Amino acid sequence: RKEVEQDPGPFNVPEGATVAFNCTYSNSASQSFFWYRQDCRKEPKLLMSVYSSGNEDGRFTAQLNRASQYISLLIRDSKLSDSATYLCVVKGRRAGGSYIPTFGRGTSLIVHP
Amino acid sequence: GAVVSQHPSWVICKSGTSVKIECRSLDFQATTMFWYRQFPKQSLMLMATSNEGSKATYEQGVEKDKFLINHASLTLSTLTVTSAHPEDSSFYICSASDLADSYNEQFFGPGTRLTVL
Numbered sequence: 001r002k003e004v005e006q007d008p009g010p011f012n013v014p015e016g017a018t019v020a021f022n023c024t025y026s027n028s029a030s031q032s033f034f035w036y037r038q039d040c041r042k043e044p045k046l047l048m049s050v051y052s053s054g055n056e057d058g059r060f061t062a063q064l065n066r067a068s069q070y071i072s073l074l075i076r077d078s079k080l081s082d083s084a085t086y087l088c089v090v091k092g093r094r095a096g097g098s099y100i101p102t103f104g105r106g107t108s109l110i111v112h113p
Numbered sequence: 114g115a116v117v118s119q120h121p122s123w124v125i126c127k128s129g130t131s132v133k134i135e136c137r138s139l140d141f142q143a144t145t146m147f148w149y150r151q152f153p154k155q156s157l158m159l160m161a162t163s164n165e166g167s168k169a170t171y172e173q174g175v176e177k178d179k180f181l182i183n184h185a186s187l188t189l190s191t192l193t194v195t196s197a198h199p200e201d202s203s204f205y206i207c208s209a210s211d212l213a214d215s216y217n218e219q220f221f222g223p224g225t226r227l228t229v230l
Contacts, residue, residue, distance in 0.1 A: 008154075034218075043206055043221035044157070087157070089219075101147070101219060105156035 003027060004090050006104035013111055017078045021107045023088030024070045031099065033064055034089040035073045038106065044087055047073075078111045085109070115141045117209050119222035126197055127230055133193045134225045136207030142187035143209035147219070148180075151204045163190040197229045 006023045013019050025033075033050035048055065050062040050071050061074040071090075075082055088104035116139040126132055136146055144165050149157040161182050162170040169182035181193040190209075194201055206224040210217045 041204075041226075043224050045221070046218050049218075100159070100162065102159070103149075103157040 003102045004088055004104040006088050006107045008105055008107060010108035010110050013078055013109070015078055015080060015111055015113055017111075018074065018076045019078060019109065020075075021073045021086055021088075021109075022070050023072070023090075023104050023107075024068075025088075025090045025102075026069070027090070027092050028066075028069060030069075030090045030092045032091040033071045034091075034101075035060075035062055035071075036087040036089055036103075038085045038087055040085075044103075047086070075109075078109075080111050080113065083109055083111045115139075115209075115218075115220045117143075117207065117220045117222040119207055119225050121225060122223060123226040123228075125228045125230065128198050129196055131193055131195045132197055132227060133191055134205055134207075134227075136190045136192070136209070136222050138188045138209045138220070141209075143190075144187065146184060146190040146207055146209045148182060148190070148192050149206045149208070151206060151224075157206065160192075194227065197227070199229045202227055202229045 004025050035047040036044040037047045038044040048057050048062050050064045054063045059076045063072045085106040085108050087106045089101050091099045091101045094100050118137045120135045146163045148160045151157045159172050160175045163182045163184040165184045165187050171177045184190040204224050204226050208219040208221045210219045
């Protein structure tokens, strides 16, 4: 089983739609969680961190379920500019103290007019 | 946010040559930098963790003698692809963060696209 798994999609949705992505992780000792956005041929950029209590930033809501070991990202009122690949990132501590991030393969979102 | 630069942004080279990629944190000190490789439509794959003043930690399956990493200062890490072959063609990205806090954001460089002929 991969450490971090995501449905690669693509998710093809009309403007204004609500879309949700899930990401599962295998290491129960993982300590921090993030969603990154990556546009084609560009570097990833942080979208939001995911906290245990859940958090919201405008149209974006992230949730963490430690018992089931998954995180989710909900995008409301999709815009054309939301089209991108969304990467789930999970950090766990290694021997030596460093927090090492593991990336999922990403979920592709295409928002069409 | 913090800025991480990479140089060069793209490089085309002949098989058998070595290519050096630089990663710099421009406005903060990065005790640790990460090097990733990404093939088309694939996830970022962590290659190694670069620690200032010590040896890099390589992920399983990554040849340390082929991918030489040097982190000589708190703002610069270099990745050298030695004796490059066409299968090394990929998008190489570095990132930097302060690892004292697991929730600290990672800042990515813009990436280097390597094509080996």
